[in-house]
Amino acid sequence: MRTATITRKTGETDITVTINLDGTGSYDNQTGVGFFDHMLDQLGRHALLDLTVKATGDLHIDDHHTVEDVGIALGQALAEALGDKRGINRYGECSLPMDDAQVHCALDLSGRPYLNFDVAFAAHKIGTFDTELVREFFQALSTHGGITLHITQRSGFNAHHIAEAAFKAVARALRIAMESDPRKSDAIPSTKGTL
Numbered sequence: 001m002r003t004a005t006i007t008r009k010t011g012e013t014d015i016t017v018t019i020n021l022d023g024t025g026s027y028d029n030q031t032g033v034g035f036f037d038h039m040l041d042q043l044g045r046h047a048l049l050d051l052t053v054k055a056t057g058d059l060h061i062d063d064h065h066t067v068e069d070v071g072i073a074l075g076q077a078l079a080e081a082l083g084d085k086r087g088i089n090r091y092g093e094c095s096l097p098m099d100d101a102q103v104h105c106a107l108d109l110s111g112r113p114y115l116n117f118d119v120a121f122a123a124h125k126i127g128t129f130d131t132e133l134v135r136e137f138f139q140a141l142s143t144h145g146g147i148t149l150h151i152t153q154r155s156g157f158n159a160h161h162i163a164e165a166a167f168k169a170v171a172r173a174l175r176i177a178m179e180s181d182p183r184k185s186d187a188i189p190s191t192k193g194t195l
Contacts, residue, residue, distance in 0.1 A: 002178075004080035008073040012065040013057040017073040021081050021178050023050030031055040031070060033063045035129035036137075039167045040070070046171035047178070067133045071140025078145040082178065085109060090189040092176030096169035101156030105169035108148040109177050111195045115142040116150040119166060123159040134163050138170070 002021035009015070027044035029037045031053060044051030053074070057066030082088065093106040103119065115138055121131035142149040151170065156162040181189065188194060 002081045002083070004077040006073045006077040006080065008069055008076075010065075010069065013055060013069040015053070015055040015057075015066075015069050015073045017070070017077045018050075018052040019074070019077045019081055020050040021078075023048060025049070027051045029053040031066055032057065032059050033066055033129065035126050035163075036063065036067055036070070036133075039134075039137075039163065042164060042167045043171045043174075046168050047175045049175075049178070063129065063133060064136065068136050068140050071137040072144045075141045075144030075147070078141075078147075082109060084188060085111075085195045086188055087180050087185040088189060089177050089179055089181050090195070092173035092178075094169045094172035094176070095154070096165050096172060098156075098161045098165040098168065100158050101161035101165040102154040103156070103162065103165040103169045104150075104152045104154055105166070105173040106150045107170070107173045107177055109146070109195070110148050111146040112148055113143045113146055114148045115139050116152075119151060119153040119162060121159045121162060122157055126159050126163060131159055131163065134166060138166075 005018045007016045025045040025048045027041045029040040031037055055066055090109050095104040117135045151166055
């Protein structure tokens with residue numbers, strides 16, 4: 001079973017993330033940050049992984065610590081659930097349109113974290129959510145999941161649409177990368193023999 005549960009408790013946040021990579025896209029995300037919950041729901045649904053996130057954080061300060069620490073815990077959970085990555089496709093990409101927005105994602109479950117985030121938000125807020133936290137989340141996910149992650153905005157002016165297209169594009173690319181390669185289901189997808 002490609003599953004994992006990660007608990008992260010600091011002086012700023014208390015987070016538990018549970019994932020099943022071979023799920024149906026069910027989700028139950030409760031972070032106290034409404035827009036972020038909506039984005040996590042998209043991630044679970046479109047990656048077809050079962051995702052549960054329970055988080056309490058210092059939201060009286062702002063949403064930063066909660067969003068970043070969820071990214072850390074989710075990255076760790078992905079890495080644990082993937083194990084040695086035997087038999088996976090490893091690479092995935094998606095160019096996702098959402099109304100005015102189009103965002104492309106290409107990723108590699110390489111074990112080598114790198115984020116290229118070429119996304120521009122015209123607005124600083126989506127409701128009460130700081131748009132700069134979208135990058136913070138993906139930075140934490142990439143770093144702690146060992147993911148080479150490129151997210152590129154090709155069009156868009158509505159901040160909600162751009163953010164949602166980014167999460168959905170990452171989800172769809174992740175789904176492809178995590179799935180089994182039927183021609184090499186017993187092999188590590190690297191000439192090095194390890195990832």
